[in-house]
Amino acid sequence: MEFYQKEIILPVFTRGYHLITDVLKNTIINELRGIKVGQFQAFLKHTSASLTINENADPTVRLDFETHIDKMIPENMPYYQHNYEGADDMPEHIKSSMLGCQVIIPITKGELNLGVWQGIYLGEHRDYGGERKIVITIMGVKY
Amino acid sequence: MEFYQKEIILPVFTRGYHLITDVLKNTIINELRGIKVGQFQAFLKHTSASLTINENADPTVRLDFETHIDKMIPENMPYYQHNYEGADDMPEHIKSSMLGCQVIIPITKGELNLGVWQGIYLGEHRDYGGERKIVITIMGVKY
Amino acid sequence: MEFYQKEIILPVFTRGYHLITDVLKNTIINELRGIKVGQFQAFLKHTSASLTINENADPTVRLDFETHIDKMIPENMPYYQHNYEGADDMPEHIKSSMLGCQVIIPITKGELNLGVWQGIYLGEHRDYGGERKIVITIMGVKY
Numbered sequence: 376m377e378f379y380q381k382e383i384i385l386p387v388f389t390r391g392y393h394l395i396t397d398v399l400k401n402t403i404i405n406e407l408r409g410i411k412v413g414q415f416q417a418f419l420k421h422t423s424a425s426l427t428i429n430e431n432a433d434p435t436v437r438l439d440f441e442t443h444i445d446k447m448i449p450e451n452m453p454y455y456q457h458n459y460e461g462a463d464d465m466p467e468h469i470k471s472s473m474l475g476c477q478v479i480i481p482i483t484k485g486e487l488n489l490g491v492w493q494g495i496y497l498g499e500h501r502d503y504g505g506e507r508k509i510v511i512t513i514m515g516v517k518y
Numbered sequence: 519m520e521f522y523q524k525e526i527i528l529p530v531f532t533r534g535y536h537l538i539t540d541v542l543k544n545t546i547i548n549e550l551r552g553i554k555v556g557q558f559q560a561f562l563k564h565t566s567a568s569l570t571i572n573e574n575a576d577p578t579v580r581l582d583f584e585t586h587i588d589k590m591i592p593e594n595m596p597y598y599q600h601n602y603e604g605a606d607d608m609p610e611h612i613k614s615s616m617l618g619c620q621v622i623i624p625i626t627k628g629e630l631n632l633g634v635w636q637g638i639y640l641g642e643h644r645d646y647g648g649e650r651k652i653v654i655t656i657m658g659v660k661y
Numbered sequence: 662m663e664f665y666q667k668e669i670i671l672p673v674f675t676r677g678y679h680l681i682t683d684v685l686k687n688t689i690i691n692e693l694r695g696i697k698v699g700q701f702q703a704f705l706k707h708t709s710a711s712l713t714i715n716e717n718a719d720p721t722v723r724l725d726f727e728t729h730i731d732k733m734i735p736e737n738m739p740y741y742q743h744n745y746e747g748a749d750d751m752p753e754h755i756k757s758s759m760l761g762c763q764v765i766i767p768i769t770k771g772e773l774n775l776g777v778w779q780g781i782y783l784g785e786h787r788d789y790g791g792e793r794k795i796v797i798t799i800m801g802v803k804y
Contacts, residue, residue, distance in 0.1 A: 422714070
């Protein structure tokens, strides 16, 4: 039974949804390759962005995510009290909890056992979010 | 410390929410029975369906899930760009990320340690979703 | 590799969102301190409340959560069939699945490796929810 952990800093992303599967995987690729069966966790240390799993091919999915989720959780609702940092302040927090701040993926034979169409999205919910920290933990049985 | 993993294919379900606790549990029942304390993960390898935990008794909960979540994430929004596979194409992806594609449940004395009223739902968000693959992983300390 | 598990009962909370990071952590603080690298899970055994991670400082975030999520998932929709226990009955179930019934956090050097602004919220979605049971599981490598 092995346990590895690494904290990384993502480059700055624009507001919206971004595929980061390879960025995360490459961070810990050597340790991952050695795991026969296990679990991978990526945990985002922020409350104004999110991690989720969705379609890894067509960029219009990510555009429609931004458009529709902005309708579900809009800016400038008259009842928001928490808007010190701008119109995106309160919606970003609700989006983060609705989508979640982490992904947990089974490891099988040294690979993330994702479906053919699955990838990891960073949801950047701030207009200017800055750098984002992620803790990657993998555990499992070695070959 | 033990690690078991199995990939299964669910039978085809109709659009809506379906209780699949026993289907998942029975897949790995012998290994589960041997774990004193641990963790169970079911991971769905699709971006147009979901796994979540909710009420395991009254089927009207599952019907109301379908009705209300279809209001929150409707079909045919004029701004959807990703609708190549029909009106259910984009909503299915958003539902999958909002509800999640996995459940992780503590194992205690050889059982899934769920609350009395908790069960595992498959959310089938496509009109014709077909077969769905799930990776089940359990880990923990044996008796 | 160590595995600890404990089931606790939370005190009764009013409807809304409540910071419970310290309550959960203190339950298992001695075992946590001994883990060099690992994982912490808190699993809520109910379908009418939720656990999520969000901003740990300003209480207006928690107030705006209640206000806006009540708009997304309102009471008294004419199409709800599941309302035997009152107007909060069906919305509470949908909220629980949208926010999730658990949090999983990496452990690093005997601490929950949360971001500076992250805390654990209990979402109490019932008007009178009563006591809530949580299973806490930690696993990892000891010092």
